[in-house]
Amino acid sequence: MEIGVQLDADRTGAEELVALARTADDHGIGIAVVTGRRHADAWAVATWITGVTERIRVGVAPRSEPSDPFDADSAVPAVAEKATATLAALAPDRTLPPGARWTLVDADVEAVRAASGSSIPVVPVHDAEDIARIAPLAAAPGPAAPAGRRRRSALVLAQRVPGIDYDAVPASLADRAVEPGDPEHASVASTYLRGGAPGLVLRPGTVSEVADAIAFARDHPHVPLGIRSAGHGISGRSTNRGGLVISVGSLDGLEVLDEDRRLVRVGPGRTWKRVAESLDPYGWALGSGDYGGVGVGGLATAGGIGLLSRKHGLTIDRLRAVELVLADGTPVRASDTENPDLFWAVRGAGANFGIATAFEFETSVVGQVGWAQLTLVSTDIEQSLHRYGQLAGEAPRDTTVFFVTGRQRDGVWIVSLYAVVDDPDPDVVVDRLTPFLDLGRPVRRQAVLTPYSGVMGNAADIGPEGQRGFGQPVSRSAFVPELTRGFARDAAELLSTGLVYFFELRAMGGAISDVSPDETAFSHRSPRFQATAMSSSDDLLTAEWDRLRPHFDGLYLSFETDRRPERLTDAFPPDVLERLRRLKARYDPDNLFRDNFNIPPAPIAAGTDAASLTEDAA
Numbered sequence: 001m002e003i004g005v006q007l008d009a010d011r012t013g014a015e016e017l018v019a020l021a022r023t024a025d026d027h028g029i030g031i032a033v034v035t036g037r038r039h040a041d042a043w044a045v046a047t048w049i050t051g052v053t054e055r056i057r058v059g060v061a062p063r064s065e066p067s068d069p070f071d072a073d074s075a076v077p078a079v080a081e082k083a084t085a086t087l088a089a090l091a092p093d094r095t096l097p098p099g100a101r102w103t104l105v106d107a108d109v110e111a112v113r114a115a116s117g118s119s120i121p122v123v124p125v126h127d128a129e130d131i132a133r134i135a136p137l138a139a140a141p142g143p144a145a146p147a148g149r150r151r152r153s154a155l156v157l158a159q160r161v162p163g164i165d166y167d168a169v170p171a172s173l174a175d176r177a178v179e180p181g182d183p184e185h186a187s188v189a190s191t192y193l194r195g196g197a198p199g200l201v202l203r204p205g206t207v208s209e210v211a212d213a214i215a216f217a218r219d220h221p222h223v224p225l226g227i228r229s230a231g232h233g234i235s236g237r238s239t240n241r242g243g244l245v246i247s248v249g250s251l252d253g254l255e256v257l258d259e260d261r262r263l264v265r266v267g268p269g270r271t272w273k274r275v276a277e278s279l280d281p282y283g284w285a286l287g288s289g290d291y292g293g294v295g296v297g298g299l300a301t302a303g304g305i306g307l308l309s310r311k312h313g314l315t316i317d318r319l320r321a322v323e324l325v326l327a328d329g330t331p332v333r334a335s336d337t338e339n340p341d342l343f344w345a346v347r348g349a350g351a352n353f354g355i356a357t358a359f360e361f362e363t364s365v366v367g368q369v370g371w372a373q374l375t376l377v378s379t380d381i382e383q384s385l386h387r388y389g390q391l392a393g394e395a396p397r398d399t400t401v402f403f404v405t406g407r408q409r410d411g412v413w414i415v416s417l418y419a420v421v422d423d424p425d426p427d428v429v430v431d432r433l434t435p436f437l438d439l440g441r442p443v444r445r446q447a448v449l450t451p452y453s454g455v456m457g458n459a460a461d462i463g464p465e466g467q468r469g470f471g472q473p474v475s476r477s478a479f480v481p482e483l484t485r486g487f488a489r490d491a492a493e494l495l496s497t498g499l500v501y502f503f504e505l506r507a508m509g510g511a512i513s514d515v516s517p518d519e520t521a522f523s524h525r526s527p528r529f530q531a532t533a534m535s536s537s538d539d540l541l542t543a544e545w546d547r548l549r550p551h552f553d554g555l556y557l558s559f560e561t562d563r564r565p566e567r568l569t570d571a572f573p574p575d576v577l578e579r580l581r582r583l584k585a586r587y588d589p590d591n592l593f594r595d596n597f598n599i600p601p602a603p604i605a606a607g608t609d610a611a612s613l614t615e616d617a618a
């Protein structure tokens with residue numbers, strides 16, 4: 001069984017402490033917890049012990065007492081966190097994971113046995129005899145796994161999050177479920193831009209397993225729930241700390257359903273890079289975004305503003321049907337003719353309505369496209385922004401150009417332009433893009449003819465170690481109806497603050513505006529641009545971005561991390577939000593799906609059965 005020893009640096013001299021740690025190590029004791037800080041720094045002691053022992057895992061007891069002037073980390077808790085992380089990075093197998101629970105018990109064999117279970121019994125030891133007395137327990141076998149369940153060590157079990165009923169994980173999901181302490185946990189904990197430490201990751205591989213995972217989530221309304229496809233969420237919290245994640249990344253197939261109609265069925269976990277690669281041989285493409293690592297599940301439930309959008313529309317405009325598992329576990333299909341109200345809602349607010357398990361798209365015929373990455377140096381960013389607005393807004397719809405800049409460097413701005421011209425003729429490509437070279441002094445002009453997969457191929461593949469985002473992204477989004485001089489001036493002022501490290505303008509219009517605003521829950525069809533700003537300071541960015549609001553009309557939720565309630569009405573105008581709230585009351589009355597621009601269900605009149613609500617009756 002897993003047991004530990006407490007080494008008290010306040011009561012035992014440093015040399016003796018090290019000798020005790022060595023003895024415990026020799027006796028096969030698994031864990032040493034160093035306590036005390038008055039005479040020696042516990043972290044320094046723990047680090048030393050790690051170096052002079054062979055196997056024992058070493059940790060430091062967290063402080064429970066109030067601030068102590070003699071304690072190195074009492075004033076700066078981050079010091080302790082950094083010390084833990086450093087030791088864990090240097091000696092990953094020798095560090096007591098910070099989430100592992102342990103209980104201090106008397107050096108009595110029966111007390112130790114009684115304490116073991118969901119936490120590790122840790123016994124104070126003062127001499128070698130204390131260690132010899134409890135050592136036989138360390139050799140005793142640990143508890144057996146429940147029938148049909150993966151066997152987990154006591155150390156892993158000690159990292160379970162209170163409030164999650166791990167033993168109730170459905171049998172269909174148990175094998176692939178990942179808990180803190182499991183070797184795979186680090187590879188599924190974080191997403192592309194967000195650090196996380198979920199208490200449980202469920203990885204269903206079939207529709208019925210998705211329903212099982214949803215049933216488990218329904219029984220855990222008190223912990224955060226994230227839905228993940230390919231983990232590139234910005235607004236979507238597809239990871240969390242101590243909560244559940246349902247990851248449908250393994251539903252990543254693509255099949256051609258009807259070659260004449262160019263109809264394909266795609267799983268939510270497939271990345272757009274892989275979608276593009278699969279469609280290439282047919283001479284087809286599906287407009288997605290500007291980065292191939294993004295997943296189908298998150299993007300195709302929100303919009304999909306990309307480098308083919310002005311010619312072929314948003315990604316959701318190519319969607320012909322979607323399959324979802326609803327909050328009550330029912331699998332449904334939605335299209336223009338089956339559950340059309342749900343189909344409307346999914347195309348813009350899909351994350352609120354269920355877990356999408358498959359999408360049917362009508363692909364576009366797309367041959368070779370001109371794909372350009374241009375870098376320019378601008379000494380007058382206001383002028384560059386304004387000129388970009390004129391050129392990109394007025395370009396023919398075969399041309400979609402995105403403008404990216406960031407902090408000023410040495411008095412100039414580096415502007416990157418990402419452009420797709422959907423035309424195989426190199427002369428047309430050059431014609432379309434040459435005017436953009438006026439935006440600054442060109443320092444890099446790279447343009448190639450490529451299938452669309454060459455555009456999406458810009459994404460790095462995620463290896464077995466998974467994604468390693470950390471912290472939380474801070475991002476603001478807005479639709480800009482017209483790129484006026486006033487907007488260019490105020491955006492230039494924002495950029496001059498140095499707060500924004502990433503600023504992007506996406507040209508919209510064209511085919512996006514061909515679709516009526518009431519056809520999809522994504523209803524912002526008329527703006528000509530979408531603006532995104534990312535910063536490391538939420539508060540400061542909020543204040544600066546709010547100053548630009550007079551230039552905005554709504555926002556694209558996928559690039560927004562602000563959770564103030566008014567953002568919901570920016571994403572969905574009042575009539576759209578009202579309709580979404582009624583549908584939410586019908587399809588997810590208990591608000592299970594809440595990790596991404598959560599739409600509160602409309603209140604339901606007493607005596608009305610939510611499941612029977614029609615849009616008009618709600």
Ligand SMILES: Cc1cc2nc3c(=O)[nH]c(=O)nc-3n(C[C@H](O)[C@H](O)[C@H](O)COP(=O)(O)OP(=O)(O)OC[C@H]3O[C@@H](n4cnc5c(N)ncnc54)[C@H](O)[C@@H]3O)c2cc1C
Pocket residue numbers: 191192193226227228229230231232233234235236237238248268288289290291293294295296297298299301302303304305306350351352354355356357558559595596
């Ligand atoms: C580098 C980068 C580039 C991007 N470029 C573009 C772009 O060009 N155009 C654009 O439109 N967007 C773009 N985005 C935004 C992106 O579309 C969204 O963040 C999207 O949600 C990511 O999808 P995912 O499946 O990879 O993410 P995940 O993190 O897996 O999911 C994000 C959220 O989507 C919802 N969701 C995920 N899977 C499902 C599902 N199966 N069913 C229902 N809801 C689900 C959940 O709310 C989840 O929190 C970009 C994001 C990044 C990080």
